[in-house]
Amino acid sequence: MHSDPLSAxxxxxxxxxxxxxxxxxxxxxxxxxxLGRPLGLSPQAVSKHLKVLEGAGLIARTRLAQWRPAALVPxxxxxxAQWLEDTRRARQDRPAARRNEPSAR
Amino acid sequence: MHSDPLSAxxxxxxxxxxxxxxxxxxxxxxxxxxLGRPLGLSPQAVSKHLKVLEGAGLIARTRLAQWRPAALVPxxxxxxAQWLEDTRRARQDRPAARRNEPSAR
DNA sequence: GCCGTATTCAACCAACTGGTTAATTAACCA
DNA sequence: TGGTTAATTAACCAGTTGGTTGAATACGGC
Numbered sequence: 001m002h003s004d005p006l007s008a009x010x011x012x013x014x015x016x017x018x019x020x021x022x023x024x025x026x027x028x029x030x031x032x033x034x035l036g037r038p039l040g041l042s043p044q045a046v047s048k049h050l051k052v053l054e055g056a057g058l059i060a061r062t063r064l065a066q067w068r069p070a071a072l073v074p075x076x077x078x079x080x081a082q083w084l085e086d087t088r089r090a091r092q093d094r095p096a097a098r099r100n101e102p103s104a105r
Numbered sequence: 106m107h108s109d110p111l112s113a114x115x116x117x118x119x120x121x122x123x124x125x126x127x128x129x130x131x132x133x134x135x136x137x138x139x140l141g142r143p144l145g146l147s148p149q150a151v152s153k154h155l156k157v158l159e160g161a162g163l164i165a166r167t168r169l170a171q172w173r174p175a176a177l178v179p180x181x182x183x184x185x186a187q188w189l190e191d192t193r194r195a196r197q198d199r200p201a202a203r204r205n206e207p208s209a210r
Numbered sequence: 211g212c213c214g215t216a217t218t219c220a221a222c223c224a225a226c227t228g229g230t231t232a233a234t235t236a237a238c239c240a
Numbered sequence: 241t242g243g244t245t246a247a248t249t250a251a252c253c254a255g256t257t258g259g260t261t262g263a264a265t266a267c268g269g270c
Contacts, residue, residue, distance in 0.1 A: 007121050014115040015228085019188070026195035032247060045229060047248060052227095066237040066246045074196050077189050083124070084186040090131035091179050120258085137217060150259060152218060157257095171216045171267045 005057070009080045012056040017041060018049050025059060025072040032068065110162070114185045117161040122146060123154050130164060130177040137173065 002008040012018055021035050036046040050070055053059045057076040061068050107113040117123055126140050141151040155175055158164045162181040166173050 004121055006124065007119055010115050010119040010124075013188075014112055014119050016109055016112050017228090019111065019115075022192055023195065026192050033245095042230080043247060044231085044249090048228070051248095063236095068247065072192075072196055074193055077193050081186060081189040081193070084182050084189070087128055087131050087177075088179055088182055088186070090128065091177055122258095138215090147260080148217060149219090149261085153258070156218095168266090173217065173266095 002055075005076075006079065006083055008056040009058065009076055012052050012058055013080065015049070015052075017045075018053055021046070021049060021053065021070075022058060022072060022077075025070060029062075029069040029071040031064075031070075035070070107160075110181075111184065111188055113161040114163065114181055117157050117163055118185065120154070120157075122150075123158055126151070126154060126158065126175075127163060127177060127182075130175060134167075134174040134176040136169075136175075140175070 002011065013022075017039055020039055024030055024035060024038075032043050032046045032050070035041075035050075036043055039046075041049075050059065050061070053070070054061060058073055059070045060073050061070050107116065118127075122144055125144055129135055129140060129143075137148050137151045137155070140146075140155075141148055144151075146154075155164065155166070158175070159166060163178055164175045165178050166175050
């Protein structure tokens with residue numbers, strides 16, 4: 001699927017339904033039905049989204065009777081946040097205002 | 106393309122070449138050729154990636170003779186970082202350890 | 211004006227996405 | 241055991257992505 005973890009993470013975050021799922025899971029674990037209902041998504045569609053999120057390591061799944069609740073794994077979010085922070089810092093730490101010049105040929 | 110800005114931003118961040126471009130731009134503006142060379146990408150491919158980044162508001166472009174340098178727009182990165190931070194905080198502020206129970210039927 | 215460099219545009223294409231419907235598996239309950 | 245609920249799997253499909261090649265455009269230098 002994806003070779004590098006960051007691409008998998010940002011890909012997972014790119015879909016509004018998946019961000020809504022993560023936002024919901026930030027308030028505690030939830031099962032497929034509970035995740036899909038407020039979004040108007042079928043269980044099948046939710047199942048696919050959860051697979052993407054799990055592949056990125058953003059959620060973990062357990063078994064509880066006939067339910068398979070998903071829970072947020074905040075560490076994966078932290079990696080993405082770290083990349084953003086690094087890039088922003090690199091920008092700030094840029095040595096003085098540089099000219100707009102492309103490099104020489 | 107995308108209706109909501111966050112989806113456009115995370116979609117733009119999802120491709121390793123585009124993250125490499127942003128990381129390069131964090132060190133200062135650069136033109137298409139300079140961006141593509143270290144990545145082994147054709148100018149056409151870079152042009153497409155820049156269009157995605159520009160559509161997400163992550164870069165701005167100018168004109169300098171025959172070059173069209175791109176520059177990072179850090180504010181757009183901040184919005185993505187904000188969403189991650191909000192979601193992580195919501196998770197931390199969760200009122201005590203909650204039971205794993207899905208809602209009643 | 212013509213040439214060379216930088217960049218974009220257009221068309222094409224294989225691979226992937228995100229949804230659907232239908233069928234299957236897993237677990238509880240009476 | 242049979243019936244119900246929860247969830248996954250498989251097959252399908254339109255739309256998008258990310259690259260390609262080839263042609264066109266923009267600008268500066270001579």
